[in-house]
Amino acid sequence: ARLAYSAEQISVPVCSSLQVPALQLHVSKTAMRASQKDFESALSQVKLLKDPGNEVKLKLYALYKQATEGPCNTPKPGVFDLINKAKWDAWNALGSLPKETARQNYVDLVSGLSSSSDSSSQVKPEADRKQPGYETLVVTSEDSITKIMMNRPAKKNAMTTQMYNEIMLALKAASKDDSAITVLTGNGDYYSSGNDLSNFTDIPPEGIEEKAKSGAILLRDFVDCFIDFPKPLIAVVNGPAVGISVTILGLFDTVYASNRATFHTPFSHLGQSPEGCSSYTFPKIMGPAKAAEMLIFGKKLTAAEACAQGLVTEVFPDSTFQKEVWTRLKAYSKLPPNAMRISKQVIRNREKEKLHAINAEESRVLQERWLSDECTNAVMNFLTRKAKL
Ligand SMILES: CCCCCCCCCCC/C=C/C(=O)SCCNC(=O)CCNC(=O)[C@H](O)C(C)(C)COP(=O)(O)OP(=O)(O)OC[C@H]1O[C@@H](n2cnc3c(N)ncnc32)[C@H](O)[C@@H]1OP(=O)(O)O
Numbered sequence: 001a002r003l004a005y006s007a008e009q010i011s012v013p014v015c016s017s018l019q020v021p022a023l024q025l026h027v028s029k030t031a032m033r034a035s036q037k038d039f040e041s042a043l044s045q046v047k048l049l050k051d052p053g054n055e056v057k058l059k060l061y062a063l064y065k066q067a068t069e070g071p072c073n074t075p076k077p078g079v080f081d082l083i084n085k086a087k088w089d090a091w092n093a094l095g096s097l098p099k100e101t102a103r104q105n106y107v108d109l110v111s112g113l114s115s116s117s118d119s120s121s122q123v124k125p126e127a128d129r130k131q132p133g134y135e136t137l138v139v140t141s142e143d144s145i146t147k148i149m150m151n152r153p154a155k156k157n158a159m160t161t162q163m164y165n166e167i168m169l170a171l172k173a174a175s176k177d178d179s180a181i182t183v184l185t186g187n188g189d190y191y192s193s194g195n196d197l198s199n200f201t202d203i204p205p206e207g208i209e210e211k212a213k214s215g216a217i218l219l220r221d222f223v224d225c226f227i228d229f230p231k232p233l234i235a236v237v238n239g240p241a242v243g244i245s246v247t248i249l250g251l252f253d254t255v256y257a258s259n260r261a262t263f264h265t266p267f268s269h270l271g272q273s274p275e276g277c278s279s280y281t282f283p284k285i286m287g288p289a290k291a292a293e294m295l296i297f298g299k300k301l302t303a304a305e306a307c308a309q310g311l312v313t314e315v316f317p318d319s320t321f322q323k324e325v326w327t328r329l330k331a332y333s334k335l336p337p338n339a340m341r342i343s344k345q346v347i348r349n350r351e352k353e354k355l356h357a358i359n360a361e362e363s364r365v366l367q368e369r370w371l372s373d374e375c376t377n378a379v380m381n382f383l384t385r386k387a388k389l
Pocket residue numbers: 154155156158159193194195196197198199200211212215216218219242243244245266267270272275370382387388389
């Protein structure tokens with residue numbers, strides 16, 4: 001969409017008839033000074049830009065009015081005249097900014113928009129888009145989607161304490177960034193093999209009890225981040241999923257799975273108990289009988305079974321999984337972000353308090369389980385390679 005579009009082409013209703021007056025090209029005499037050429041060129045350039053969004057269009061409007069007419073000189077529109085009020089507010093906010101400065105600011109703003117639209121037309125390699133500061137994840141933001149990818153493919157994306165902490169950081173950042181939706185996925189052939197069992201090995205000098213205590217706090221904080229995440233959260237399950245990577249799916253808004261994915265929570269095998277609020281969400285999603293088969297007996301579900309039981313939204317053939325899912329997500333990410341966020345709140349908020357209480361209880365029970373012989377033996381068996389799932 002170009003700036004010179006019709007009202008119907010603008011998606012956000014509050015500014016739906018916002019015409020950037022730069023296009024009217026009636027430049028006043030006062031503006032015809034030194035940078036008049038630059039200003040006129042910016043006025044032409046603005047027509048060629050990609051739609052910069054209503055916020056920027058309001059800035060352009062205000063600067064144009066200030067540059068050509070000076071400080072706001074019209075009566076404030078009525079409270080229900082939303083569009084004209086937004087325009088008036090933007091212009092009025094410039095106060096007594098001199099015309100020359102406004103003209104220069106207009107030129108600078110258009111020039112900034114031109115260079116960013118030039119660079120956004122080229123697809124940068126993922127390495128260039130990658131957010132710094134993460135060692136176990138690759139976090140990227142593009143097309144209004146923040147993608148958090150678990151990145152320990154050689155270890156089947158097993159979750160170390162560092163990965164739990166980095167996922168929390170990435171979710172907190174994503175909740176505040178300008179993306180519309182957030183995705184969690186895995187790199188390689190697995191989505192995630194769940195808790196990294198070597199988390200049980202670095203016992204502090206204070207003893208195993210302290211380790212279990214800090215593990216329970218970490219688990220609780222981790223799951224709380226999913227309960228509280230304010231935007232649509234999507235799991236792109238690219239392969240098998242185990243343990244905590246499965247249980248938290250009940251806190252996602254949408255779960256897309258490759259037909260290669262499986263869903264497995266072998267808690268009893270490991271001498272452990274359910275977490276991620278699955279003791280509540282799974283019976284609610286799939287009924288108590290099916291939930292018990294998974295959470296008590298460790299039954300592994302295929303992607304098709306998980307979909308039939310409501311844990312997965314849709315299953316895609318592995319050969320077209322990435323293409324189909326990302327096409328779908330790119331389309332969803334263009335929907336009005338505030339409406340999506342508010343819809344999520346309406347759907348989820350009334351359960352939040354309950355989910356926090358369930359998370360606290362599950363973490364408390366698991367803290368005790370980690371100290372049991374059943375758990376110690378199961379973990380030792382895996383780490384000494386006597387047992388595999
Ligand atoms: C007191 C402690 C407090 C700790 C703090 C915890 C905080 C939160 C805890 C939340 C509770 C979560 C519970 C769970 O998630 S339970 C589920 C745990 N996961 C498992 O039991 C899976 C174990 N892995 C396997 O059975 C197999 O690896 C698997 C079937 C997944 C894949 O088998 P495959 O033969 O295809 O591949 P490999 O076994 O050769 O794996 C490749 C390498 O990756 C390592 N690996 C894989 N998964 C894990 C894992 N979960 N933990 C540690 N390491 C893992 C595997 O050892 C191989 O490594 P090497 O190449 O070095 O041998």
